[in-house]
Amino acid sequence: MNHEHLMERLFEILINGDRPASRALINQMKEAGMTGNQMLSDVYWPSYEAIERLNRNDQLTVLSYRLATRLLRVMIDQTSTLLEHAPRNGKAIFASCGPTEGEEIGGQIAVDLLEAHGYDMTFSGGGVAADEVLALVQESKPQILLMFCSSPGDLPQIRHLIDSIREIGACPNLQIAVGGGVFARAEGLAEEIGADIWASSPQELYEELIENPNYRAEVNRTESARTRRPRRKVA
Numbered sequence: 001m002n003h004e005h006l007m008e009r010l011f012e013i014l015i016n017g018d019r020p021a022s023r024a025l026i027n028q029m030k031e032a033g034m035t036g037n038q039m040l041s042d043v044y045w046p047s048y049e050a051i052e053r054l055n056r057n058d059q060l061t062v063l064s065y066r067l068a069t070r071l072l073r074v075m076i077d078q079t080s081t082l083l084e085h086a087p088r089n090g091k092a093i094f095a096s097c098g099p100t101e102g103e104e105i106g107g108q109i110a111v112d113l114l115e116a117h118g119y120d121m122t123f124s125g126g127g128v129a130a131d132e133v134l135a136l137v138q139e140s141k142p143q144i145l146l147m148f149c150s151s152p153g154d155l156p157q158i159r160h161l162i163d164s165i166r167e168i169g170a171c172p173n174l175q176i177a178v179g180g181g182v183f184a185r186a187e188g189l190a191e192e193i194g195a196d197i198w199a200s201s202p203q204e205l206y207e208e209l210i211e212n213p214n215y216r217a218e219v220n221r222t223e224s225a226r227t228r229r230p231r232r233k234v235a
Contacts, residue, residue: 001032010047017067022075036082037116041203044076045109052102069101080112089118092142096133098151098181099126106149106180110202117206130161141171149181162194175216179205
């Protein structure tokens with residue numbers, strides 16, 4: 001399938017809330033040989049980013065945005081049953097995101113893809129208090145705490161959560177990852193608040209987790225301590 005044509009068609013389907021056409025498109029992508037993993041990372045994720053960007057720039061009506069986000073979430077749910085899952089890698093991730101519908105969609109894409117890559121995922125969505133997240137991290141002891149597709153309003157709570165984890169020594173081996181959302185748009189923000197690793201997209205996040213499994217910001221503060229790839233700018 002022609003990628004540009006596919007993206008244009010999906011955009012029209014989403015902003016019009018065309019549910020029958022969305023199911024037909026999923027079937028056509030399957031028949032063209034696309035895997036569920038490719039649909040999420042190569043089609044839905046860039047479409048999600050485009051819709052969020054247009055909404056931030058007031059280039060979509062409220063109705064078009066609501067239709068698009070709700071239908072995209074339905075498509076993601078339907079496609080998740082098509083994902084090809086790698087063997088479990090023994091690492092658990094607790095993930096959260098921003099409170100809006102759009103941010104939860106971005107978080108869900110990341111969580112579904114990471115689970116397909118072999119991680120054991122727990123996803124709270126948005127709107128959970130920092131002290132509750134801290135309590136769960138102390139109790140369940142995941143290897144990774146992920147805050148993906150957060151909003152600017154989440155930053156004070158995220159900063160407080162990271163500081164609390166560091167100060168009380170909760171889960172000293174915990175790796176803190178952030179990405180997407182406000183972190184993709186603000187250069188240096190993730191590093192400033194003390195995150196260990198960060199990424200703009202779910203695929204980039206997976207690559208960071210694979211390449212830097214032992215990186216901790218509190219231990220390795222020099223730029224040379226970690227391999228850093230050029231970041232893709234997000235408008």
